[in-house]
Every structure is written in structure tokens, then in C-alpha cells.
Amino acid sequence: xxxxxxxxxxxAAALFTIGVVGLLxxxxxxxxxxxxxxxxxxxxxxxxxxxxxxxxxxxxxAVFFVLVVAAAEVVVGLGIIVAIFRRKVGATADDAHVMKG
Amino acid sequence: xxxxxxxxxxxxxxxxxxxxxxxxxxxxxxILPELILLGGMLVLVLVSSLSPRPLPTEAYATATVGIGIxxxxxSLVLWRDVSDHGPFTAVARAVNVDxxxxxxxxxxxxxxxxxxxxxxxxLRREGVxxxxxxxxxxxxxxxxxxxxxxxxxVLIFLALEILSIPLYILAGFDHLRESSGEAAMKxxxxxxxxxxxxxxxxxxxxxxxxxxxxxxxxxxxxxxxxTSDGVLLGGxxxxxxxxxxxxxxxxFHMWTPDVYQGSPTPATxxxxxxxxxxxxxxxxxxxxxTFPTLRGTWQPAIWVIAVLTxxxxxxxxxxxxxxxxxxxxxxxxxxxxxxxxLQAATARxxxxxxxxxxxxxxxxxxxxxxxxxxxxxGDERHGLERYRGLGRRQPALAVTFAVxxxxxxxxxxxxxxxxxxxxxxxxxxxxxxxxAAVAMGTAAVAAFFYLRLVFLMFSDVGRTIPTHxxxxxxxxxxxxxxxxxAGGVATLVAAPVAALVEVxxxxxxxVAVSPWVAAGLVLCVATTLVFGVWPQPLVDFAHQATLII
Amino acid sequence: MGSLDSYLPIFVLxxxxxxFAGLSIVASKLLAPQRPTSAKEAPYECGxxxxxxxxxxxxxxxxxxxxxxxxxxxxxxxxFPWAVVYDQLGRFGLVEVIVFAAxxxxxxxxxxxxxxxxxxxxxxxxxxxSLQSRTTASTVRRVGTGSGEAx
Numbered sequence: 001x002x003x004x005x006x007x008x009x010x011x012a013a014a015l016f017t018i019g020v021v022g023l024l025x026x027x028x029x030x031x032x033x034x035x036x037x038x039x040x041x042x043x044x045x046x047x048x049x050x051x052x053x054x055x056x057x058x059x060x061x062a063v064f065f066v067l068v069v070a071a072a073e074v075v076v077g078l079g080i081i082v083a084i085f086r087r088k089v090g091a092t093a094d095d096a097h098v099m100k101g
Numbered sequence: 102x103x104x105x106x107x108x109x110x111x112x113x114x115x116x117x118x119x120x121x122x123x124x125x126x127x128x129x130x131x132i133l134p135e136l137i138l139l140g141g142m143l144v145l146v147l148v149s150s151l152s153p154r155p156l157p158t159e160a161y162a163t164a165t166v167g168i169g170i171x172x173x174x175x176s177l178v179l180w181r182d183v184s185d186h187g188p189f190t191a192v193a194r195a196v197n198v199d200x201x202x203x204x205x206x207x208x209x210x211x212x213x214x215x216x217x218x219x220x221x222x223x224l225r226r227e228g229v230x231x232x233x234x235x236x237x238x239x240x241x242x243x244x245x246x247x248x249x250x251x252x253x254x255v256l257i258f259l260a261l262e263i264l265s266i267p268l269y270i271l272a273g274f275d276h277l278r279e280s281s282g283e284a285a286m287k288x289x290x291x292x293x294x295x296x297x298x299x300x301x302x303x304x305x306x307x308x309x310x311x312x313x314x315x316x317x318x319x320x321x322x323x324x325x326x327x328t329s330d331g332v333l334l335g336g337x338x339x340x341x342x343x344x345x346x347x348x349x350x351x352x353f354h355m356w357t358p359d360v361y362q363g364s365p366t367p368a369t370x371x372x373x374x375x376x377x378x379x380x381x382x383x384x385x386x387x388x389x390x391t392f393p394t395l396r397g398t399w400q401p402a403i404w405v406i407a408v409l410t411x412x413x414x415x416x417x418x419x420x421x422x423x424x425x426x427x428x429x430x431x432x433x434x435x436x437x438x439x440x441x442x443l444q445a446a447t448a449r450x451x452x453x454x455x456x457x458x459x460x461x462x463x464x465x466x467x468x469x470x471x472x473x474x475x476x477x478x479g480d481e482r483h484g485l486e487r488y489r490g491l492g493r494r495q496p497a498l499a500v501t502f503a504v505x506x507x508x509x510x511x512x513x514x515x516x517x518x519x520x521x522x523x524x525x526x527x528x529x530x531x532x533x534x535x536x537a538a539v540a541m542g543t544a545a546v547a548a549f550f551y552l553r554l555v556f557l558m559f560s561d562v563g564r565t566i567p568t569h570x571x572x573x574x575x576x577x578x579x580x581x582x583x584x585x586x587a588g589g590v591a592t593l594v595a596a597p598v599a600a601l602v603e604v605x606x607x608x609x610x611x612v613a614v615s616p617w618v619a620a621g622l623v624l625c626v627a628t629t630l631v632f633g634v635w636p637q638p639l640v641d642f643a644h645q646a647t648l649i650i
Numbered sequence: 651m652g653s654l655d656s657y658l659p660i661f662v663l664x665x666x667x668x669x670f671a672g673l674s675i676v677a678s679k680l681l682a683p684q685r686p687t688s689a690k691e692a693p694y695e696c697g698x699x700x701x702x703x704x705x706x707x708x709x710x711x712x713x714x715x716x717x718x719x720x721x722x723x724x725x726x727x728x729x730f731p732w733a734v735v736y737d738q739l740g741r742f743g744l745v746e747v748i749v750f751a752a753x754x755x756x757x758x759x760x761x762x763x764x765x766x767x768x769x770x771x772x773x774x775x776x777x778x779x780s781l782q783s784r785t786t787a788s789t790v791r792r793v794g795t796g797s798g799e800a801x
Contacts, residue, residue, distance in 0.1 A: 009308075016301055023294055032290055039297035046304035054311050059304075062255045062313065064727060066300055069262045071724035073293050075717045076266050080273050080289055082713045084282040146756050150763035 008049040016042035033077055040070045131191035131198050132250075134172040134179070134206045135243045138213070141168035142239040149232035158230035162221040162617060165235040169213035169242075176206035184645065190252055194314060197252035197386075200645040204455055205249030205382045212374050212462055213242045215621050219470035220367035222615030226478055227365070229275055237267035237274075238371060245379030249386075254303045254313040257383050261299065261347065264379045265292050271368040272360055278480065284363025291346065291356040299343025305336030315391045322394045337392060337399060341406075344387075347380035350440060351409040354433050361429035366480055369425065370469030373432050374462035381439055381458055389446050396446055403444045408539050411437030415543035419550050424472055424483045427550060428465070431509060434547050435461050441524040441540055445531035448644075453523035456643040460516035460629070464509050467625030471502040474614050485557060492559035494611055499558045501622050508629045510551040511544050515633035519640070714766055725754055 019039035023032050044063045051059025129136065145164060149156065180203045183189075188199030217235055224230050244263030251257045269292060273285025303313060309332040310318045327333050345353040361369045388399060414434030421427040435457070442454030475491065475498070476483050492499040508515035511522075521544055528537040614622075632639045732739065732747050739746075761767060 012304075019297070023290075029286065029290070033293075036290075036293045036297050039294075040300060043297065043301040043304045046301065046308065050304065050308035053308075056311065058255075058313055059307055062303070062307070064731070065255060065259055068724050068727060069259065069296075071720055072262070072266060073289075073296070075721045076269055077289050077293065078713060078717050080269065080282065080285045082710055083273060083276055084279075084286055086710060143753060143756050146760050150756070150759040 005049050005053045008045060012042040012045040012049065014042075015039075015045065029081055033074060037070060037074070040066055126193075128191040131179070131189070131196055132247075133175040134210065135246045137168060137172040137175055138239045138243040138246070141165075141171070142236050142243075145232045145236050145239070155231065158224045158234075159221050159617065161230075161232045161235045162217040165217040165239065166214050168239060169210050169217070172242075173207065173210035173214065176203060176210050179203050179206065190316075194316065195253045195256050196247075196250050197315075198250060201382075201386065201451070201455070202250035204459075204642065204646050205378060206246050208378055208459055208462060209242050209245045209249070209375070212371070212378065212466065213238065215463065215466055215624050216367070216371045216374075218617045218621030218624070219370065219466060219473075221617040222613070223365065223367045223470075223473045223480070223618075225615070226613070227275055227277070227480060229277070229365075234271065234274060234368075237271050238375075241265075241267040241271070241371075241375055245375050245382070248379040249382035251383065251386075252315050254306065254315065254318075254387075257387070258296070258300050258303055260379070261343075261383070262296060264376065265296065265347070268292075268368075268372050268376060271372060272364040274368055275365040275480065278363075278365075280363040280481075281365060284360045287356055287363075288360040295343050295346030295353070298339050298346075302336045302339025302341075302343060305332050305339065307336075309333035309336060315387065319391045319393070322392065334395075334398065337395065338402075340387065341399065341402060344380055344384040345406060348377055348384065348436050348439075349433050350406050350436050351413045351433065352406075354410070354413070357433055358426050358429045361432070362423060362425045362483075366425065366469050366473035366476060366483075369429075370466045370473075373428075373465045373469070377432070377436065377439070378458050378462060381443075381454060385443055385451055385454060388443060389451060393446070400444060400446060403440060404533070404536060407437050407440035407444050407536060409437075410434070410440060411540055411543040415546040419546065421550075422485050424485060424488065424554070425469075427485075427554075428468055428472070431547060431550070432465060434543060435465075435509070437543070438521060438524050438540060441528045441533075441536060444533060444536060445527040447527060447531055449530060450524070450527035452640075452643045452646050453520075453527040455646045456523050456639065457520040459639065459643065460508070460520040460632070463625045463628050464505050464517060467505045467622055467629075468502070468509070470618055470622055470625075471498060471505065474498065474612050474618060475502075477612050485554065488554060488558050489560060490558070495614075498612075498614060501626055503555045503558065504626050504629060506551040506555055508633065510548040512548075513633075514630070516629050516636065516639070518633065519636045523640070523643075711769075718761060718766065722754065722758075 016039050019035040019037075019042060022035035022038070026032055026035065044066055047059040047062050047066070051057065141164070145161060148164075149161070179198060183198060183200055183203055188197070190197050216238060220234055220238075224234055241264050244260045244265070244267070247260035248257060248264060251260055269285055269289040272288045273282045275281040306318065307313050309327065309330070310321045312318055312321065342353060346356075349357040361373065364372065388403075392399060410433055414430050414432070414437055418427050418430035418434065421430060439454045439457050439461075442450035442452075442457065444450070445453075472483060473480065475487060491502075504515070508517035511517045511520070521540075525537045525540055528534075528540065728750065729747065732743055736743060
């Protein structure tokens with residue numbers, strides 16, 4: 001019944017990769033946020049897996065902090081988006097084009 | 102919530118198996134500077150919430166300067182503690198109070214003393230007063246302090262976020278300007294991206310070494326030879342990428358120009374000094390002390406990043422027509438110089454990097470304050486042409502800016518010279534001759550665009566130019582530079598604050614400089630020139646930056 | 651298998667929730683009288699025929715409350731571990747949690763003082779000058795879709 005730790009690690013790596021690729025490819029800011037969440041959760045999964053494999057509680061505690069930081073980031077991000085797109089119609093990254101780059 | 106419940110259940114099982122938990126002993130004096138900042142921040146929030154009428158921005162600025170001074174005093178007390186009794190760890194070995202960390206405590210406190218002065222005038226002019234700027238600055242400062250003293254990767258991650266999240270908000274602080282919000286969004290998306298990469302790097306490092314504590318990681322690596330080191334090297338690489346994003350090292354610098362240009366100008370100066378100080382503090386500690394056994398692996402990577410950062414920063418800055426963008430690329434170039442000290446990975450290199458960050462922080466704060474003043478109301482006019490003839494219109498302001506720019510260029514008799522000298526010397530003594538040569542080459546390129554701006558400011562005034570040529574070539578310019586700035590104090594303070602420029606006026610008139618900004622600028626210039634002539638105290642100070650774990 | 655036992659209550663809760671939702675739907679299908687008319691099929695069953703689509707954007711206030719909720723909700727996560735080992739931490743833990751709660755409470759005070767939780771008529775807090783930065787690109791399209799002033 002027990003599943004080898006490497007499966008979890010592989011899943012986490014896959015999630016992380018999906019997040020990275022998604023963030024680089026997608027243009028909708030909200031989807032980009034979701035990709036960042038995906039990356040953070042991949043890290044969480046890795047933490048928990050290693051904590052179990054190493055029988056160490058430290059990795060599980062780290063997950064708490066990452067969760068809270070993720071929530072704080074999302075709130076700030078949404079705040080920034082709301083502040084910007086109050087005056088605009090859509091929510092795509094290409095709409096923000098006042099500056100080059 | 103079910104997920105976290107499961108985690109909690111298993112945590113409780115762990116605790117019961119271990120026979121209860123060890124009561125943490127928290128030495129509050131060890132984190133007193135951080136506590137002062139956070140407590141002061143809470144007081145500011147409380148006062149602003151409960152005061153019936155909105156207080157003027159200057160009141161909050163004064164309070165913030167007071168909090169900064171208090172934390173400076175606390176840091177200096179810790180400093181004496183460390184030099185008397187040696188470095189120590191506190192709070193369950195998560196915080197490391199050593200010479201290196203305390204130096205950064207002092208630096209962050211100094212930034213927090215100067216930055217509110219430089220921001221107050223701008224915030225009043227743009228009509229975005231209130232406690233928020235100062236509260237965010239204090240939170241960010243406490244994050245930078247924790248980054249410098251953290252002894253645990255998880256604490257470094259938390260500190261990184263405490264440092265960064267307020268900076269995202271500060272970038273979008275001026276909600277009346279469209280480019281400010283855009284800068285905030287770009288900074289946020291890329292910053293959160295880099296944080297996610299960083300935390301995944303921590304997770305992999307944890308998996309490979311079995312701990313997140315820096316001392317334990319180092320001990321583990323010293324004891325064991327990791328045979329299949331894919332996970333460890335992957336974690337190390339991701340950590341490096343995360344740090345490189347924060348300190349704006351090429352190829353992870355893409356956000357820098359846009360964010361520096363779009364953010365409110367005082368926030369840009371604050372961001373440039375604070376994020377670099379915090380980011381480099383943790384970067385130096387993690388790589389030099391925790392992974393010395395892997396030095397052969399990460400030193401070449403740092404070498405490549407340093408070369409790219411130096412060259413791209415200097416070369417691209419040449420073609421910028423916007424002063425804020427130019428300073429953004431020049432800050433990338435500066436990051437390359439700090440990386441020189443890291444690449445050397447010696448005590449001398451670390452001291453050089455610390456010295457560089459000390460001087461750079463004041464230079465960049467002051468420079469962006471001048472840019473903010475010259476930009477005028479609206480904070481949008483930062484073209485190079487706006488600086489033409491500034492030396493005739495407002496000689497004191499122009500001389501101040503000239504001193505700051507020449508120091509950034511590394512002119513003798515300024516702190517900038519010694520900063521560049523020490524990191525290059527460290528690189529040479531670590532036998533990185535090619536890197537040192539590249540650094541000096543880019544310093545020459547960088548000097549060109551700094552001097553171009555200086556000449557532009559004085560181009561209408563024929564008689565003033567020779568003074569500054571003298572400064573650039575290193576004659577006997579200390580008197581000529583100090584005299585105008587000493588005389589400039591009075592002029593700056595007395596500058597007509599009410600003379601705000603009209604938007605449509607084709608010929609830019611006098612720009613306002615509030616007494617607050619003037620005071621902050623005088624502080625920046627004074628440190629630059631005083632320690633430029635007499636650097637020994639600061640050098641001794643930086644050489645106390647002994648890293649322990 | 652032993653470790654899976656602790657998940658049994660969660661599993662039971664999951665099954666109960668599914669059963670309750672399923673039962674409710676099935677019961678309403680079986681028991682309620684089905685006499686559809688065209689008025690009842692309309693999107694809004696209130697007697698007024700919708701003239702055009704409702705505005706697509708929620709007022710900013712909803713986002714604000716959602717964000718405040720998220721941040722305060724997640725902070726509770728730190729109270730869970732404390733509650734688990736409350737007995738062993740004793741006074742030290744109590745003081746630390748009070749400090750934590752005070753910090754959270756101060757931010758709540760700040761929110762209230764700045765009107766983030768007011769649900770009355772919308773005050774115009776932003777100065778009028780901000781309207782200057784509106785471009786035709788942002789206003790023309792808004793008028794064209796007929797959504798009007800959303801926030």
C-alpha cells in the first residue's frame with residue numbers, strides 16, 4: 001500500500017515544470033498567478049515527501065510558512081491587479097504596455 | 102483545510118513520540134533591531150488608524166527616522182556585544198548574530214534613517230501621503246535584517262518574502278500613475294516567480310542534506326561525500342536563480358529597468374538599496390559559509406553571471422535616454438561588482454562586497470532623490486534633456502547629483518572609488534584576473550555615461566566644467582567639491598519650496614527641493630565625501646564582517 | 651495500513667457530504683411538482699425580462715473583502731499548532747499568541763479606519779484628477795459594451 005517517495009517527487013517536479021512553463025507561456029495575469037501557486041505547491045509536496053522520508057518534522061513546518069506566504073502573495077497580487085484593471089477592460093499581461101520590455 | 106489537518110495530526114504524533122517539545126528559549130535582545138522596526142510599524146499603523154484627522158506625511162517621516170535611529174542604536178549595542186563576546190546564535194539556532202549580520206543590521210538601519218527624509222517631499226508633492234509608505238518601508242527593512250542574520254533556509258525564505266512583498270506594493274504605490282501599477286505587476290509576477298523557484302530550491306536542498314539549518318547543512322556536507330548529487334546541485338542552482346532575481350543579476354534582470362522606471366522614484370531608490378542589501382547578505386552567507394565544499398561548482402557559475410551582469414549593465418546603460426532607466430542599468434552594473442566579492446569567496450571578498458553595499462546604498466538613495474526632485478510633479482519627466490543646464494538653474498542640486506554620480510563612477514576621493522578598489526583587489530588576490538579586468542573595463546564604460554550626465558548638467562555654464570573635470574581626473578578636487586556642497590546646504594534648504602513647475606512650460610524652471618530631501622541629500626553626500634577621504638573606519642568596520650555559522 | 655486509519659473520519663465526512671448533496675437533488679426531482687413555464691425558464695425568475703446582459707465586472711469591493719478574508723483565514727493556520735501543544739507551552743505560548751493576535755487586530759483596525767469594510771453608498775475617495783489618466787481606449791470600449799460604471 002505504501003508508495004515509493006520517488007513518485008511524489010516526480011509528481012512535484014512535474015507540477016513545478018507545468019507551473020514554470022505556464023507562467024512563461026500564458027498571458028492572462030490570473031493564470032500566471034495560478035502557475036505560481038502550482039510551483040509553490042510543488043515545493044510543498046517536495047517538503048512533505050522529504051519530511052516523511054527523513055522522519056523529520058522540519059519539512060512539515062516549512063509547509064505552513066509556504067502556505068501563508070502564498071496566501072499573502074496572492075492577496076498582494078490581486079490588490080495590484082485590481083488597482084490596475086479598475087480602469088481597463090481585460091486582464092492580460094499585454095495590456096500593460098506603457099513601458100517597453 | 103483537510104490537508105493541513107492531516108499534517109497537524111502527524112506533527113502531533115511526532116511531538117508525542119519525542120516526549121513533548123523543547124521549550125524554545127528566545128533571546129529577544131538578539132533580534133531587538135527587527136523587533137523595534139516591527140513594533141514601530143505597528144505603532145504607526147495604530148496611530149494612523151485611530152487619529153481622527155489624517156496626519157501629515159512629515160509626521161510619519163519623523164517617526165520613521167526615530168525608529169530607524171532606535172534600531173541603529175540597538176544594532177550598535179549588538180555590535181559591541183559581538184566584538185566583546187564573539188558571535189552567537191539565538192532563537193533555536195535560527196538567527197545568527199555575527200559581525201557580518203550585525204553590519205547589515207547597521208546598514209539597514211541607516212537606510213531607514215535616510216530613506217524617509219528623501220521620500221517625504223515626494224509623497225507630499227504627489228498627494229499620496231499617509232503612513233503606508235513608511236510602514237511598508239519598515240516591514241521591508243525588518244525582512245532585510247532577518248535575511249542578513251538568518252541561519253535557516255526557511256527563515257531566509259520568510260525574510261525574503263517580508264522584504265519583497267512590501268516592495269511590490271511600494272512599486273505600485275502611486276496609484277494615480279498608470280506606469281506605477283504596471284511596474285508593480287511586473288515586479289510582483291517575476292518576484293513571486295523567483296520566490297517559488299527559491300523555495301523549490303530549499304525543498305531540494307532539504308531533501309539532499311536532511312536539514313534547512315545552514316550550520317547543519319554545512320556540517321553534513323563536510324562529513325559526507327554526496328555521491329549522487331543531482332538533487333543537491335539542482336537545489337543549489339535554484340537557490341542561485343532565486344537570489345539572482347532579487348539582486349537583479351543578468352540573465353535574471355529583465356524586470357529591473359521597467360520596475361525602476363515605473364515605480365515612484367523614492368520607492369525605486371529604497372528598493373534598489375534595500376533589496377540589494379538583503380539579497381546579497383543572504384546570498385553571501387548561504388554560498389560562502391554553507392556550501393564551501395561545493396565551491397568548485399558554484400564559483401564558475403558566479404563568474405559567468407558576474408561577467409554578464411557587469412558588461413550588460415554598463416553597455417545598455419549607455420544608450421538609455423531616460424535617467425531612471427540609465428540608473429537601473431547602472432545598478433545592474435553595480436550588482437556585478439558586488440558579485441566580484443562573492444566570486445572570490447574569501448574573507449577579503451566578503452568584506453569588499455559589504456563595503457560596496459554600504460557605499461552603494463547611500464549613492465543610489467541620493468541619486469534617485471535628486472531624480473525625483475528634478476522629475477517634478479507627476480514623476481514622469483526623467484529624460485536626459487531635462488538635466489541640461491541644471492548647474493546654472495540650481496547649482497547646489499546639480500553639484501549634489503554630480504558628487505553622487507561621480508562616486509558611482511568610482512572617482513577618487515569618494516567612497517565609490519574605494520568600493521570598486523576593494524572588490525577588484527579581492528578578485529585579483531583570488532586569482533580571478535580576467536574577471537577583475539572585465540570589471541575595470543566596465544567601470545570605464547560606466548564612467549562615460551555618468552560623466553555625460555554631469556557634463557549635460559553643466560553644459561551651459563562654461564566656467565563650472567573645469568571643476569568637475571578636475572574631479573574626474575583626480576587632481577585636488579576635495580576642496581572644490583566640498584565647498585559647493587557645504588555652501589549648497591544653505592541653498593538647498595532655502596530653495597523655494599513653493600516654486601513648483603507648471604506642466605506645460607517648455608523651459609523647465611526651478612524644481613522644488615523640500616528641506617527634508619535636502620537634509621537627506623546632505624547626509625548621503627556627507628557620507629560619500631567624508632568616508633571617501635577618510636575610509637579607514639568604514640574599511641575596518643567592513644573587515645569585521647566575519648562570517649560564522 | 652495502520653496510518654490510514656486516522657483518515658477514516660475524513661473519508662466518512664466526504665461520503666456523508668456526497669450522500670447529502672445527492673439525496674437533496676434526487677429528493678427535489680422526485681418530490682417537487684414540475685410545471686415549467688417560459689417565465690420560469692428565464693435566467694432571473696422575478697418577472698422582469700432582462701433588457702441586456704448584466705455588467706460583467708463585480709464591484710472592486712467584492713475583491714477587497716475576498717482578499718481580506720483570504721489573509722485573515724490563512725493566519726488562523728498558525729493558531730492550530732499552538733492549540734495542539736497549548737498545555738506544554740504554557741504562559742510563553744499564550745504571550746506569543748497574544749502578540750500575534752494583536753498584530754492581526756491592528757491591521758483589522760487599519761482596514762476599518764480606511765473604510766475597507768463599509769458597505770454603504772460608495773464614497774469617492776480618489777481625487778478627481780485621477781480621471782485625467784483615463785484614455786479613450788479604456789472609456790470608449792466600456793461605453794460600447796453598455797456595462798456602465800462598474801465600480
